[in-house]
Amino acid sequence: MNGANVLFEFILCSYFVVCRSYELMEKMLKVYVYREGERPIFHQPKMRGIYSSEGWFMKLMEGNKKFVVRDPRKAHLFYMPFSSQMLRNTLENNNSQSHRDLEGYLQNYVDLISGKYRFWNRSRGVDHFLVACHDWASKITRQPMGNCIRALCNANVARGFKIGKDTTLPVTYVRSVEDPARDIGGKPPLERSVLAFFAGSMHGYLRPILRHYWENKEADMKILGPMPRDIDSKRAYREYMKSSRYCICARGYEVHTPRIVEAIFYECVPVIISDNYVPPFFEVLNWEAFSLFVKESDIPKLRDILLSIPEEEYLRMQMGVRMVQKHFIWHKRPAKYDLFHMVLHSIWHNRIFQLKTR
Numbered sequence: 001m002n003g004a005n006v007l008f009e010f011i012l013c014s015y016f017v018v019c020r021s022y023e024l025m026e027k028m029l030k031v032y033v034y035r036e037g038e039r040p041i042f043h044q045p046k047m048r049g050i051y052s053s054e055g056w057f058m059k060l061m062e063g064n065k066k067f068v069v070r071d072p073r074k075a076h077l078f079y080m081p082f083s084s085q086m087l088r089n090t091l092e093n094n095n096s097q098s099h100r101d102l103e104g105y106l107q108n109y110v111d112l113i114s115g116k117y118r119f120w121n122r123s124r125g126v127d128h129f130l131v132a133c134h135d136w137a138s139k140i141t142r143q144p145m146g147n148c149i150r151a152l153c154n155a156n157v158a159r160g161f162k163i164g165k166d167t168t169l170p171v172t173y174v175r176s177v178e179d180p181a182r183d184i185g186g187k188p189p190l191e192r193s194v195l196a197f198f199a200g201s202m203h204g205y206l207r208p209i210l211r212h213y214w215e216n217k218e219a220d221m222k223i224l225g226p227m228p229r230d231i232d233s234k235r236a237y238r239e240y241m242k243s244s245r246y247c248i249c250a251r252g253y254e255v256h257t258p259r260i261v262e263a264i265f266y267e268c269v270p271v272i273i274s275d276n277y278v279p280p281f282f283e284v285l286n287w288e289a290f291s292l293f294v295k296e297s298d299i300p301k302l303r304d305i306l307l308s309i310p311e312e313e314y315l316r317m318q319m320g321v322r323m324v325q326k327h328f329i330w331h332k333r334p335a336k337y338d339l340f341h342m343v344l345h346s347i348w349h350n351r352i353f354q355l356k357t358r
Contacts (some may be wrong), residue, residue, distance in 0.1 A: 022284075022337075025348045031067045032075035034113055040086045041105075050258055051085040051133040052174040053153060053343075056330045058083065058131065060340045067344070077127055077351060078119055080145070082109070084134035099140055107144040123147075126354060129347050133169055135254045149347050155278040156255045163278060164353055167346035170280040170328055170339065173258040180330040186242035186267040189318045195220035196271065196306055197244035199227045199237055200259070203252030206273065206296055210250050213300050221303055223248070241266035245314060246292070246306055248273065260291075261328050269317045271306070273299065281327065281342050283349050290320025 037043060043062065045055035058081050061068070069075055091101055114120040120128065125147040132141065133153040141150055142160050155161045155168035174180045186192075195218075202208050202225060214223040222240055227233045241247055247263035251274035260279070263270040270291040272279065279287050287293070294305060326335075327342050334340040 021349055021352060022341075022345050025345055026066075026336075026341075029067050029077070029344070029348055030069045030075050031061070031064075031077045031079055031344075032070075032072040032119075033062055033068055033079045033081055036112055036116070037080075037082060037109060040083075041090055042082045044083065044086060046083060046085060047177045048174050050171065050173050051083075051153070053169050053172050054083055054085065054131050054133040056172070056174065056180075057151075057169075057340060057343055060330075060334055061131075061344075064334070072117060072119055075119075077129055077149075077347065080109070080113075080128060080130045080148070082106075082130065082132075084132035084137040084140070087140075088134055088136060099136065102136065102140040103143055106141060110144050127351060129351075131169060131343065133171065149350050151343055151347060153256045154254045155280075156276050157278060158276040161278060164357075165350060167343075167350055168278050168280040168282065169343060170261050171256050171258040172261050172328070172330065172339070174330065181265070183238060184265050184325070184329075189245070189315055192243055192245045192268075193220075194222050194240065194244040196246045196248055196302070197222045197240045197268070198248035198250060198259075199224040199240065200250075201226045201252070204254075206299075207250050207252065209296075209299055210248065210273070210302075214302060218303060238266065241268050244268050245318075246271045248302075250274065251277065251296075264321055264325050264328050267318065267321050267325070269314065269321055271302075281346055283346055284342070285324060285327070290317050290324055292317070 045058040046052060047055045047059065061079055062081060072078070087102055087105060091105065110120065125145065129149040129151065130141060130145055131151040135154050138152050138154045138156065138160055150166045151169040152161060152166060153169045153171045155166065157163065176182045198210060200207065202211070211223060211225060214221050227237055241262060245268070247259060247268035247270055249257050249259040249263060249270050249272045251257060255274045255277035260270050260272060271294055272291060273294045273296055275296050294302060298305065327337055328339055330339050
């Protein structure tokens, strides 16, 4: 077995049981999708933008013929197909913006399905799951859907995210519905002249600190504020990522950021600076094999940390990024081990874990 294959096995299948779990999911898993719920909050996926992960999953799950069953008695898992983004936007348009209002709306939905079906009451919701990407989703689902398996973009262990029950949904900023993986790839590792790159709005407390220490300080550290939103600037942003060894993925208002998946798309090693964040597919992927975690308090030492990494270690991580890339891509027709299947597997994996630990 060559080095690349060894690395792949290390990244994806650290434990044989995980690979078996994926294969077992493909052979066995049956999901019932509740038909209840009114549009646009339910059954109306939004396929573009920063919260598009929940929309893509909804679209692909509701249209799936392999896993979805019409008879709920045959199901292992029950999917509640609502959009946290559309929930927030719809109620906001009705002049209702509080967390309590959103929680109440979801509680009414739980009351509806528990009154019509026996499955929620049978398990108290532990075999039900939701997929939600809005910043507020963790908080507004905590009470009405607290027993469910929650696939959340805002995976903050300090704010109610429960490892072993909840799972992390990758933040994927989809710009083209027709081709969500458009322009993927980047320069070969030895042709990347920029040590580290970051550009973005100054959301939250951390990014201003990053900018304070590293903007215009070193020629090989391209740490910038927000870039213009015109076509040329967006192209320049992508070219920076494609030309950088390390892409800084600093938290904003919340712990998550789309830059992690963007870095993987452009084959740039992610440097995750976000204490308490749980990365996607941590149940399966060994993130330390293809990314770097830096403590928020270590921002002043960031360049020294990156320069201390041996060339061989960087090349290994960059190869790892290219190997896991396929797990972070949406396809209009899902493919084995792609993003749709990986999200579903994490949910399946956590349900099996719950059954084993009873």
